[in-house]
Every structure is written in C-alpha cells, then in structure tokens.
Amino acid sequence: MSTVLPGGMAEGARERRAPAAEFTFHGDRLLAYRDDGPVARTLGRLSGGQLPPLLPLLVAAIVTGILLIAGVNGQTSPAIFAPVLALLLAGPASTNPHSGRLDWLVPPIMRAIEYGYLATLAFAHDVPKPLTYAFIGVLAYHHYDTVYRTRQRLWPAQWVFRAGLGWDGRLLIVAVATLAGVLPVTIAALTIYLGLLFGVESVYTWTRTGTGSGIMINLEEEEEAAS
Amino acid sequence: MTLALVVATETVAPESSPTAGLAHRGGSVVGTLLQQLKSLDVTDRRVIARPGVAAELRDLGCEVIESKGLAEDLREIARVARDAREPMLIVHGDVVAHREVFARLVHNSKAPASAAATRVRPMADSPCRPVMRISRGRITSAGTGFHQVTDPNALFRGVLRVSELETAALASVAERFADLADMPDGLTEISPVRVLWSTPDESLEAAGDAEADADAEAENAGLPPVLGSTPVTGDDAPALLLTGLVRSGVKVTGRGSRELVCERVLDQAQADAAQQAVDAVDEDRVRLDAAVKSNDGFFTTYAVSTYSRFIARWCAKRKWTPNGVTAISMGISVVAAAWFATGHRWGMLLGGVTLYFAFVFDCVDGQLARYTRQFSTLGAWLDATFDRAKEYTVFAGLAVGSTAAAAGSSVHGGDVWYLAVAALTLQTCRHMVDFAFGASKRRTAPEPIPVLPLAMPDDSVLDEPGPAKSRPKGGGLSHLAVWLSARSEKVRVFHWFKKIIVLPIGERFALIALTAMFFNAEVTFIALLTWGSVAASYTVGGRLLRSLIQPRAARQ
Numbered sequence: 001m002s003t004v005l006p007g008g009m010a011e012g013a014r015e016r017r018a019p020a021a022e023f024t025f026h027g028d029r030l031l032a033y034r035d036d037g038p039v040a041r042t043l044g045r046l047s048g049g050q051l052p053p054l055l056p057l058l059v060a061a062i063v064t065g066i067l068l069i070a071g072v073n074g075q076t077s078p079a080i081f082a083p084v085l086a087l088l089l090a091g092p093a094s095t096n097p098h099s100g101r102l103d104w105l106v107p108p109i110m111r112a113i114e115y116g117y118l119a120t121l122a123f124a125h126d127v128p129k130p131l132t133y134a135f136i137g138v139l140a141y142h143h144y145d146t147v148y149r150t151r152q153r154l155w156p157a158q159w160v161f162r163a164g165l166g167w168d169g170r171l172l173i174v175a176v177a178t179l180a181g182v183l184p185v186t187i188a189a190l191t192i193y194l195g196l197l198f199g200v201e202s203v204y205t206w207t208r209t210g211t212g213s214g215i216m217i218n219l220e221e222e223e224e225a226a227s
Numbered sequence: 228m229t230l231a232l233v234v235a236t237e238t239v240a241p242e243s244s245p246t247a248g249l250a251h252r253g254g255s256v257v258g259t260l261l262q263q264l265k266s267l268d269v270t271d272r273r274v275i276a277r278p279g280v281a282a283e284l285r286d287l288g289c290e291v292i293e294s295k296g297l298a299e300d301l302r303e304i305a306r307v308a309r310d311a312r313e314p315m316l317i318v319h320g321d322v323v324a325h326r327e328v329f330a331r332l333v334h335n336s337k338a339p340a341s342a343a344a345t346r347v348r349p350m351a352d353s354p355c356r357p358v359m360r361i362s363r364g365r366i367t368s369a370g371t372g373f374h375q376v377t378d379p380n381a382l383f384r385g386v387l388r389v390s391e392l393e394t395a396a397l398a399s400v401a402e403r404f405a406d407l408a409d410m411p412d413g414l415t416e417i418s419p420v421r422v423l424w425s426t427p428d429e430s431l432e433a434a435g436d437a438e439a440d441a442d443a444e445a446e447n448a449g450l451p452p453v454l455g456s457t458p459v460t461g462d463d464a465p466a467l468l469l470t471g472l473v474r475s476g477v478k479v480t481g482r483g484s485r486e487l488v489c490e491r492v493l494d495q496a497q498a499d500a501a502q503q504a505v506d507a508v509d510e511d512r513v514r515l516d517a518a519v520k521s522n523d524g525f526f527t528t529y530a531v532s533t534y535s536r537f538i539a540r541w542c543a544k545r546k547w548t549p550n551g552v553t554a555i556s557m558g559i560s561v562v563a564a565a566w567f568a569t570g571h572r573w574g575m576l577l578g579g580v581t582l583y584f585a586f587v588f589d590c591v592d593g594q595l596a597r598y599t600r601q602f603s604t605l606g607a608w609l610d611a612t613f614d615r616a617k618e619y620t621v622f623a624g625l626a627v628g629s630t631a632a633a634a635g636s637s638v639h640g641g642d643v644w645y646l647a648v649a650a651l652t653l654q655t656c657r658h659m660v661d662f663a664f665g666a667s668k669r670r671t672a673p674e675p676i677p678v679l680p681l682a683m684p685d686d687s688v689l690d691e692p693g694p695a696k697s698r699p700k701g702g703g704l705s706h707l708a709v710w711l712s713a714r715s716e717k718v719r720v721f722h723w724f725k726k727i728i729v730l731p732i733g734e735r736f737a738l739i740a741l742t743a744m745f746f747n748a749e750v751t752f753i754a755l756l757t758w759g760s761v762a763a764s765y766t767v768g769g770r771l772l773r774s775l776i777q778p779r780a781a782r783q
Contacts, residue, residue, distance in 0.1 A: 029666035033659065101774045104667035105767075108659035115652040119645075129644035133626065136648055137619055140655045141612075147662045148611045152604045206605055 029150050033107035035143060036094040037166015039087060044094030053093035053106050060089040061113050068117065072124040079121070080178055083171035086113060091168060111143065114167045118174055125183040135191040139170075142198045154209065160201055164194060228313045229333050229388075230271040231264050232304055233257060235284060235320025236294070237461040238277075239494055245280045246491075247320030248287065249498040256498055257320045258287050264316070266326065267333050273307070274320060275300055275464075297462035298408040304464060305401035311394045317465045319385035323501035324489035325510050331482055332388040334600050339393045342366060342469050343384035343489045344481035355459065356491070357383040357466040358419050359473075361481040367676055368686045369470040369479075371463055373414040375685040377421045381481055384489040387469050393477055400471030401464075403681050417684040453500045454490050474679040486513045515540055518598035523590075525723050526733035531590050538587070539594040549596035553609050556588035560617035564624025567743060570632030570639070578624070579744035585617060586736040614732065618654070621739060622647045622752075629748035640749030650755045654735075657763050664770050708772045730762040 036044065064086055067079040090110070098106060115136050122132040142164060149156055165173065170190065177186035235247035235257055247257035261272050274289040281291045294300045308315060316333065328343055335341050344361060358379035359369040369383065370376035389397045407413030473479050483489075488505045492498040515536050523532060542552055563585055566578030592610055596602055626647040629640035677688060715721035727734060738758065742751040 030663055033663055033666070098667070102771065104660070104663040104770075104774070107663040108656045111659050112652065112656050115648075115655065119648045119652065123645055123648075129642065130623070130627070133623060133644055133648055133651070136651055137623075140615070140619065140651060143655065143659070144612060144615050147658075148608050151662075152607060154604065206608070209604070 030098040030103060030107060031094070032146055032150055032155070032161075033143070034094065034110055035146065035161065035164070035167050036091070037164070037169035038162055039172065040091035040094045040166055040168040043087070043091035044096075047092035047095065049093075049095035049097065051092045051096060052100060053090070053096045053098055054100060054102055056089040056093060057106055057109055057113075060086040061109050063089075064113050064117055068120050072120055079117075080175050082117060083168070083175045086117075086171065087168050110167055114171065115139065117171060121174055121178055122183065122187055125178060127184045127187050131184075131188060131191060134195075135187050138191055138195045138198065142194070145198065145202055154205075156201070156205070160197070163197055229264075229267070229269045229316055230307070230311050230313050231269045231273070231316040231318060232307060233260065233272065233274045233289070233318050233320045234300065234464050235274050235276045235280075235289075236300060236464070237319065237321055237459065237491075237493065238280070245276060245284065245320065246493050247274075247276075248280070248283055249321065249492060249495055251323065251498050251502060255287050256323055256492060257284065257289065260318065260320065260322060260324075261289065263324075263326045263329055264318075267330055269316060269329075269333065271313075275303055276320075296408075297464065297467075298405045300462060300464045301401040301405035301408065301467070304468070305398040305405065308389075308394045308398035308401060312391060314391050315389045315394055315397065317387040317389070317468060319465055319491050321491050321493065322385045322489060323492050323498065323505060324384075324386070325487045325505055325508065325513075327510050327514050328384075328386065328484070328487050328489045330600075331484075332386060335388065335480070335482065336390070338388075338390065338480045339478045340387070340389045340397075340472055341480040341482045342369075342388070343386035344381045344483040345384055345489075346381050346483060347379075356385075357463065357469070359383055359469075359481065364480055365676075366469070366473050366479045366481050368689055369466070369473045370419045371466045371470050372416055372419070373467075373684060374470045375417045375419060375421050377423050377686055377690065379420055381483070383466055383469060384483070385465055385491045386489065387465050387472075389472070393472070396472060396475055396477050397468060400468055400475055400681070404467050404471055407682055413682060415682075415684045421685065421687070423690065453496055454492075454504065459491065459493065471681055473676065474681055476676050476678045478676075484513065484517075511540075515598055518594045520593065520597075524726050524731035524733045526737050527590060527731070530737070531587050531733065532594075535587050535590045536594055536598075538591045539598050542591065542595050543599050547595070549592045549599075549601055549606050550603075550609055552588055552592040552595055553606070553613050556585050556592060557613045557617055559585035559588060560620055564620045567621065567624035567748070568627040568631065570628040570630075570636075572636070572638055574628065575638055575743050575747070579740035582621060582736060582740045582743075586733065589614060589617070589732075615658075618732075618735065618739075619651055622650060625739075625743060625748035625751055632747070638747050640747040643748050643752055646749065646752035646756070650752050650759070653756060653759045653763065657759060657766070660763070660767060660770070704772070706776055708769070709776060712769065728762060728765050730758050 034040075064079075064082040067082045067085075070079065071077045072079045093106075118139075119132055119136055122135070123129070146156060173186065173190065174183065177183045233247070235245050237246045238244060239246050239249070245257075247260075248255045250256075251259050257274065261274075264272055272290065273292055274284055275292045275294050276284050276289075278293045278295065281293045284291050292303050294303050304317065314333075314336075316329070318329075324343075332341055332343065342359075344359065344366070346361070357370050358376045359366050359381045360376055360379050361367070361381045366381075368376045368379075370379065469479065486508055487510070488501060488508065490497070490501045490504070492501050518539060519532050519536055559581060563578045563581035566574045566581055568574075569578075592606075596606060626644050628638065629643045632639040679686065679688065712725075715725070730738075735755070738754055739751055742754050
C-alpha cells in the first residue's frame, strides 16, 4: 500500500465491524392502529405514558368477555358498564410508546373487544342484523384504511381520529344508547355518520394526493401470512 | 430520466478500432446499446472514447467526449456526475445485453446504487471479468486489476447505476481514482482473487447464499464458451467506480438474472455469439415470469399464477391499468355476492365459480403492475382495500342468501348474520396481528461496510473474525422453535404446510367458493371460523416465541 487516502484506516474499519445495537421501530404506527378517541387520549395525557399497554388491556378483554357472557339482554345488565372499565384500563396507555416486546398484541385485542362488544350488544337488542354487519364493516374499513395508508407513509389527519370518536367513544355511546333504549337508531346513525366520514375523507385525500410519484414501496416486508 | 455515460475506451486487440464499434444487428454494438437506452427514457446519452476513434463513433451518431487515458476518463465522469441531478448509468460501450437488464437497473429507483452481476462458482485465479463478493444482495467487495477480492462469488457485467443521491459520492470517487491513476505508484496491480475458504460449500451457506451454487451451474451451462473467455485488457473506469463506491460505504446492490444476457464483447466472434445468446431467450417471457410474486400461497401458486400472468400480458397489450383491473375484480366479486344472495343451489354454484375468477383478477392486477412497472401509492392502497371489500361483500351476500333460501332446501343455513360478523371480526383481528407485528418488528440495521482506502490493493480487513453461525445461540424452547421453523423451510412439504395453515387469501377464497357451492353459508362461516382460529393460534403462538427471544428495543 503506497497511498492512504482520507476516508478510513484499517484499524478504524475493524472497530466498525462490531454490530451496532441499532433498531428501527415503528411504535407510532402501533399508536395509530389503536384508534384512540378524545376520551382515551385525555386519560393518556393524565397518565403521561407511564402505564404499560398490554396487561391492563388483557384484563379489560377478559372482564368484557365475562360481562358479555354473563348477560346482555336486559337494559341495565352489567355488560353495559364494560366500556367504562375497558376505558379506565386501556385508555391511560394511549400515550405509551408501545415499545414492549409483545405490544403488537394491543391493536388486535382492541379490535376484538370493540367489534365483539358492539356486535353482541346490537344482536341482543334487536338491531337489524344486516345493519350490525354494515356497522362493523364501516369500522373495519376505517381500521384497514389507517394501516394501508400509514404503510405508504401517508398519515390520515388527526381530526379523522377525533371525528371518528375512537374505540372509546363508540363503545361509550353504544352503552349509553342501550341504557336509554335507543340502540337501533343510534347504530343506524353511527353507521351513516362514520361511513360518510371515513369514505368521503378517503376519497377526498386520494383525489388531492393524486396517485403518488410511483415510488415503489416494498409491501411484502409487512404482508405476513394472512394477507 | 437517467443520464448514461457509455465508456467506449476498449479496443479490439491488436488493432485499435473500438470494441463498441463491432458489427451488431446491421449496426454496431454501441448503436444497439444507445437505442436500448433511448427506449428506456434515458434522455441524455454520452460516449467517452479515445481521440483516435472518436470520429468513427461520431459517424455512428454518438455524442462523444474525447479522453486520452484512464485518469481523463475518470475526470470526465466526475465532471458529468458533479452536474448531474438525475440518476446515472455507467455502461461499457461493448456490452451486449437484453433491454430488460437495463430496464431493471433504470427502474430500480429505491437502491442507492446497483450493478449488473452474475453469480459464479468459486473461480480460478485469473477470471476474465472484474470479480465481486455479494452477501445478501449487497456487494461487500468489488475488484479491478488493482483491487483484490477475497472469496468472490460474482462477476461485474459492466453496467453500474447510481441514484441521484449518490452522484456526489460517484464524482468524489472518480476524482480520487483519477489522482491515483496520475501518480506513478498510485495503484498497485494485484491478482484479482484471494481464496480464504477451508470448505467452500459451508462458506456459501453461511453467507445466506445457498442458491449461489445452483445459479452458477445454470449460468455456466447457458452461455457459449467463447463469451467472456478473453481477458479485458484496457482501462476499466466502470469497475474502478464500482469498487470506489463499495469501498466508500455506499450500498451497492448486485442485480442479475439467470436467464438474461449481459456480456462485454471484445471481438467479432464474441459479438456474434452474444447476439445469438440474446436471441435465444424469450425476453418478454422472462419479464412476465418475474411479475409473479414468488412467496404466494399454495392455492395462488398452483391454481391461479400458473396462467394469470398471460391474462396480465393480455391486459398490458390492451393498455389496461392495474387500477382498472382492480376495479374489474371488485365488480366480479359483487356479481359473485349477488349470485350467493339468490339462495338457490344454481346461484351458489355460479357464485363459487364467479368468486374464483374475481380472485384470478385480484392476482392479475399486481402482476400487471409489476409487468408494466406501473407502481403507485394509490394502486397499492386500492388493491389492498378492495381485497378486503371483496371478501366482506361476499360474506354479506352469503348471509342474505342463507336467510332468503327456502326453509328445508340444502342452501338454507338459517340466520347466519352473527356468524358473518364473527368471521369478519376474526379475519380483521388476524390482519391486525400481521400489521401490528410488522410495525413492531425490530430490524437490526445492516452492518455498515467499513470504508476502505481506494489505493489499498487487498480487502483482507473485511475478513470475518470467526466462522459465521447459522443457528441462533443460546438454549430454550423459543430458540428451538425458531430454529426448527427456519430449518423446515428447506423441506417442500413443510414449506407449503406453513403457508396453508395460516389460511392466506387464496385458500380463503377457495374455501368460501367450495363450501358455498356444495353446502351452504353456515358451513362456509363455520369452516372459516375454525380454520381461521387454528391459523390465529399458530401465528400468534409463533410470534410470541419470536418476540420473546428478540433483543430489547432501544428506548426512543
């Protein structure tokens, strides 16, 4: 070796071989997948993100499940109060960074609680069944939309999550409506309102964004088994 | 928009006419090359050549930059690279290749830099082309007459693409090499290959390149022996630039294909042989086959992808867009849902068949996008969203049909709306597991390649301190499970079992179609819920284990 140019020495090179403990982590996406509404976010701000998300949520899921099994028919059955419990348990973690090893379980468990609760209540209180299916379908559209957009680095505006009421808001409204005995009307109104909100916002955003610059994003990196 | 610099400095030994001017397809090699580049939206094409032959190349219609030697070649390249605002392609003027080779490099917009490569077997001491070592798709060391590569496993084919973000690095590398070329002892000649392996096979596998062997065999069998048999003698600016970029820590990807030809030709016999090799390949078919995703499920691979690519080509000929095909597929599933909603056996049979074709077109849109390289964010969103919409529309159709069917008929499944909601919920939760796990996955950043001095003749500082380990260290059930899972990939039956058990989209559509055709909606939903629950347990269980053995995330 007759000349060494700036840019590196052999010794320096060897040092850099030690694998750096660097990780890429998309906790912000997990937070978006939670779909928290204003109430849960307020609780989250109060807790300061110090509470872990997974354990309280598991408790909430089990308790909600037990309450739903215990009975949902009466207008004042204990299941009506499950949302309050779920909110108190899962809401404060809405500001947690979700960096735990198993925190990827949070969004699917949240969806199971939400869809399970809403559908069970609706079926028990004579809401037309196709309407119930459409209601859950609208929610599913919103949740898939959030995922498919953030995957392309396009984030839905924050107001969409607020206007969508969040899982917390939807559960509370449905519980109150059940108490008041106006569940079918409420579900119909929510389906129309949320359907229009999510649908129109999607179309509006896409017409404004255009088709993107054609940058190829490797979707396979996330398209796991069940796609 | 790409800027191409064609380096036509090589001459046919012992005369002095440029190899780029060899006769080829009624014109010259470089003429064909420039034509191929032009057809790929490479708007700015310049040729670097020696003054003696510049006139000859100008007669061929090239925009020629005259240069007297290697140092000047590099300075000219640096000058162009400094001003470049678009990606650059550095090509040898005597490359005979399929247009698709350039297309893949030009359209590879994500990679900082990429080079045409061919995997080869462990080679002799004096290869005829610049050698490189590729590890997990990335070039970790590249060679020239002045730069040795330890354990090379690939050859550089004379085409280098540098994205607009790295043209500054390219310019700086070119300038530094130009200075070295001007110095009397700036660059030291060295034998190109250094062999370190004790057992070559193990080393190949350890590098994650188990396929390299098979690749190499196919490669050696496919090409006429006359190609690549003459050592390149002249100044090789492209190989120097590649080496410089790799040694500067730029991520350069090796891009190659077993089927496609990309060869430098140094005399007329080679030019003719290369032309024959190019003509022997159905280029469009290679491109079409590459449009099929390689990691699809069992049903998709064997019942749809075997022929859906031809529908994709048919659509491409009619200038249909992928989004149009997505819409067609959605339309077909609405028709299928309507048939299911009739509540008659013939409706169920028609619905099942229609649903199958909806799924075929669901595969066609992606294949069409890859075949015609029409990628868009909207397209990806539409494809994914409509996939879900199709499935859940069919659920609704089935539920309507089940209630509508006459009581006592075999189609009547009673009120199954609650089952439809349950199936929707389970499927959405399963998807959320995938999405959330994907978002939380901690990927270890790729190890940076150490920066090496450009004048250093060998690359021994890159040597691994010890042999690479393929089995994760440490004990415990989780490690064993993950290790078993990785090993079982190698057995075909296990590979498909693991794909089928998670009930991917193809299997779901097939399950819905078949159970609806021969039974009723109730059976369909119960089958979906049962298989889906097994799939969910399998996936969640496996990922729990995986998560537990992962290192803790750095708090942000």
